[in-house]
Amino acid sequence: MNLEMVMQELEALGKERLKKMYMANGAREPLFGVATGEMKPLVKKIKINQPLAEQLYAPGNYDAMYFAGIIADPHAMTEADYDRWMDAAYFYMLSDFVVAVTLAESNIAQKVADKWIASGEELKMSAGWSCYCWLLGSRPDGEFPANKLAGMLDLVKRTIHDAPARAKYAMNQFMYTVAVSYLPLHDQAVETAKAVGPVEVKRDKGKSKLLHASENIQKAVNKGQLGFKRKHVRC
Numbered sequence: 021m022n023l024e025m026v027m028q029e030l031e032a033l034g035k036e037r038l039k040k041m042y043m044a045n046g047a048r049e050p051l052f053g054v055a056t057g058e059m060k061p062l063v064k065k066i067k068i069n070q071p072l073a074e075q076l077y078a079p080g081n082y083d084a085m086y087f088a089g090i091i092a093d094p095h096a097m098t099e100a101d102y103d104r105w106m107d108a109a110y111f112y113m114l115s116d117f118v119v120a121v122t123l124a125e126s127n128i129a130q131k132v133a134d135k136w137i138a139s140g141e142e143l144k145m146s147a148g149w150s151c152y153c154w155l156l157g158s159r160p161d162g163e164f165p166a167n168k169l170a171g172m173l174d175l176v177k178r179t180i181h182d183a184p185a186r187a188k189y190a191m192n193q194f195m196y197t198v199a200v201s202y203l204p205l206h207d208q209a210v211e212t213a214k215a216v217g218p219v220e221v222k223r224d225k226g227k228s229k230l231l232h233a234s235e236n237i238q239k240a241v242n243k244g245q246l247g248f249k250r251k252h253v254r255c
Contacts, residue, residue, distance in 0.1 A: 023075045030083050033058045046111030051082035070096045089118035094125035102132050112186045115143040116150040124154035124253050142184035149190035153197040154253050166204045173212045185221050192219050192231040199237040201248050
C-alpha cells in the first residue's frame with residue numbers, strides 16, 4: 021500500500037466524536053479521529069515499513085503520525101531520526117505515545133531518553149521519562165543499572181514539583197512504574213512517592229489536578245501486580 025491508499029483508509033475510519041476528543045487533548049487539524057484499535061487490520065496488511073512510516077509522519081496529520089509509529093522500524097531509526105520525530109510531536113499524545121513508544125523498542129532508547137530528560141523542554145522531558153516507563157514495563161530488570169534508576173528517582177524527588185506540566189505526569193508515572201515493574205528498587209520508589217506526596221498540575225482552564233503516585237502504587241500492590249511486564253510496547 022502507498023501513502024495515498026493508507027490516508028484514504030484512515031480517513032474512512034475517522035469518527036467525529038473521537039476527532040473532537042483528540043482535539044480536546046491537544047490534537048490539531050489535520051486529523052480524522054481514528055480509534056487505535058481500528059488501525060490493527062491495516063497494520064496486518066502493511067506490517068513494518070519504515071519508508072512508508074516516514075511518509076505518513078511528515079505531513080503532520082495526527083492519525084497518520086500515530087499509525088506511522090506502529091509500522092516504523094525502531095532499529096532502522098537513528099538518534100537524529102528520533103530527534104526529528106520528536107521535534108514534530110506537538111503535543112503529549114505524540115511525544116509520549118508515538119515517539120517514546122517507538123524509541124522504547126530501539127537499542128538506543130536509554131541514550132536518547134536521557135538526553136531528552138536533560139533538555140529542560142517540556143515535551144522532550146515528558147517523552148524521555150515516558151520512554152523509561154515503557155522500557156521498565158516491558159524489558160527484564162537486568163537491562164537497567166539499579167544505581168542509575170536510583171539516581172533518577174532522586175532527580176524526580178528534587179525536581180518534580182517545579183517541572184513543566186507534562187513532565188510532571190511522566191515523572192509521576194516513572195515513580196509508579198519503578199515501584200511496580202522494577203522490583204530491585206520497589207522500596208526506594210515507594211519511599212520516593214511518599215516523600216514527593218501529591219503533585220499539582222495546573223491546567224489551562226484554571227483547575228488543578230493532583231497526581232498521587234503513592235496511592236496508585238498501593239493499589240497495584242493490593243492487586244498483586246508487582247513485577248508486571250507487558251509483552252509488546254506497540255499495538
